Amino acid sequence: MNKKTLQDLIEDSPCNGEGWCFLRALIEHTGLSDRQAEQIRLFFDHKWRESQKVGYDVGEEYAVKDFIGKYGEKFAKVWKEGMTHAELFEAIFGEKYVPSKNARALNSNGNGSGNGGNTNGNGLSVKKQADCASCIGA
Numbered sequence: 001m002n003k004k005t006l007q008d009l010i011e012d013s014p015c016n017g018e019g020w021c022f023l024r025a026l027i028e029h030t031g032l033s034d035r036q037a038e039q040i041r042l043f044f045d046h047k048w049r050e051s052q053k054v055g056y057d058v059g060e061e062y063a064v065k066d067f068i069g070k071y072g073e074k075f076a077k078v079w080k081e082g083m084t085h086a087e088l089f090e091a092i093f094g095e096k097y098v099p100s101k102n103a104r105a106l107n108s109n110g111n112g113s114g115n116g117g118n119t120n121g122n123g124l125s126v127k128k129q130a131d132c133a134s135c136i137g138a
Contacts, residue, residue, distance in 0.1 A: 035079060038088055042075070043067050045089060045097075 047063030
C-alpha cells in the first residue's frame with residue numbers, strides 16, 4: 001500500500017474506540033493470532049530500540065532477524081494468552097514499557113521519506129540497504 005493511501009485511510013477512519021474503524025476491521029480480518037500480532041509489535045519495539053542505540057534506522061529486515069536471534073526462544077517461553085503488551089515487553093526486554101517512547105514507527109525504506117535522504121523524520125539517519133549487509137550479519 002502506498003503511503004498516500006495509508007495516510008488517507010488513517011485520517012478518514014480514526015480509531016478512538018467509538019464505533020466502526022476501518023483499520024481495526026482490517027486488522028481483525030487478517031487472521032493474525034494474538035501471538036503473531038504481539039510478535040509484530042515486539043519487532044517494531046526492537047527496531048526502535050536498536051535504532052536509538054546506533055543513531056540510525058536499522059530497518060525492518062535487520063530488526064526481525066535480530067529479534068528472532070536474540071529473543072525468539074525467550075518469546076516462545078514467556079508468551080501466554082492474555083498477556084498485555086506491557087507485560088510481554090518487560091518479560092522480553094527486561095524494561096518497563098513506555099508507550100509514548102516505544103510506539104514510534106521508523107521509516108525503513110532507505111530514502112529518508114522526503115527528508116533530504118538522510119533522516120527518517122525522527123532525527124535518525126537512514127541507513128541504505130547496501131550499507132546494512134554488515135549489520136544483518138549476512
